[in-house]
Amino acid sequence: MLEIDSLTKRFGGLAAVNDVSVSFARGTINAIIGPNGAGKTTFFNLVSGAIAPTSGKVVFDGRDVTGLRADQVARLGMARTFQSTTLFDTATVLDNLIVGHRLRTKSSLLDVVLGTKRLKDEERICREKARQALDFVGLGHVENRIAGDISQEERKRVAFALALSTDPTLLLLDEPAGGVNPEETVGLAALIRKMADSGLTVCLIEHKMDMIMNLADKILVLNYGEKIAEGTPAEIRANPVVIEAYLGSEHAAA
Numbered sequence: 001m002l003e004i005d006s007l008t009k010r011f012g013g014l015a016a017v018n019d020v021s022v023s024f025a026r027g028t029i030n031a032i033i034g035p036n037g038a039g040k041t042t043f044f045n046l047v048s049g050a051i052a053p054t055s056g057k058v059v060f061d062g063r064d065v066t067g068l069r070a071d072q073v074a075r076l077g078m079a080r081t082f083q084s085t086t087l088f089d090t091a092t093v094l095d096n097l098i099v100g101h102r103l104r105t106k107s108s109l110l111d112v113v114l115g116t117k118r119l120k121d122e123e124r125i126c127r128e129k130a131r132q133a134l135d136f137v138g139l140g141h142v143e144n145r146i147a148g149d150i151s152q153e154e155r156k157r158v159a160f161a162l163a164l165s166t167d168p169t170l171l172l173l174d175e176p177a178g179g180v181n182p183e184e185t186v187g188l189a190a191l192i193r194k195m196a197d198s199g200l201t202v203c204l205i206e207h208k209m210d211m212i213m214n215l216a217d218k219i220l221v222l223n224y225g226e227k228i229a230e231g232t233p234a235e236i237r238a239n240p241v242v243i244e245a246y247l248g249s250e251h252a253a254a
């Protein structure tokens with residue numbers, strides 16, 4: 001469902017992503033790993049349309065999206081979460097979700113002034129969608145809590161819910177388990193698996209190797225912008241080039 005062909009991005013003389021080709025199948029979990037500066041964030045920025053590639057192609061769901069803007073790509077069904085989750089900290093969790101969703105609805109100021117049926121219908125649908133997304137990520141019980149009071153792990157789940165409320169087919173997750181403890185990491189991994197099992201394709205950047213090795217269907221390894229390996233966790237763990245560049249012999253032994 002995502003086909004990347006010879007993707008390259010140069011910043012001046014530096015190739016941050018260099019001739020990377022890979023494909024991700026529908027309903028699978030795909031991890032991108034590599035040392036700091038390997039090009040992982042740049043890869044996400046290229047796929048999501050945040051920046052345009054120097055050369056190469058991104059085909060999403062059979063459609064060439066190379067060079068489209070991020071908002072255009074998002075409308076086609078790609079959603080993204082970031083390392084830190086920005087929320088309206090003085091609003092409730094549910095209101096954060098409703099606002100996120102209302103930014104994409106059709107009512108105009110006139111509808112608001114007149115209190116039209118369209119506005120009321122949209123408000124009701126937004127609320128229902130927000131509740132559904134919160135239930136899916138296991139946060140139904142905190143919908144009335146003030147967002148500033150929830151835990152880091154709950155913020156991560158809200159970020160997933162925000163992404164899900166746009167009805168995506170592909171989710172790009174940047175360090176979904178960054179800054180949470182090992183037990184919470186297991187819970188978030190289970191949630192990511194649940195998203196993939198529901199048909200979503202997931203692509204994530206993560207440094208937590210235990211989590212990746214247990215969760216990913218496919219791993220793409222970048223180093224200095226280049227793809228140095230691609231395969232299942234077992235293949236990646238046993239790959240001498242990856243061990244040398246990134247994992248180190250301790251990880252491989254473990």
Ligand SMILES: Nc1ncnc2c1ncn2[C@@H]1O[C@H](COP(=O)(O)OP(=O)(O)OP(=O)(O)O)[C@@H](O)[C@H]1O
Nearest residue numbers: 011014015016034035036037038039040041042043
């Ligand atoms: N806008 C930019 N202008 C110039 N160089 C950039 C720009 N963005 C990224 N780079 C460079 O491209 C390379 C890849 O960076 P990138 O942030 O994609 O790596 P990364 O794998 O995400 O690293 P990390 O794990 O530290 O987040 C780095 O050398 C970085 O300094």
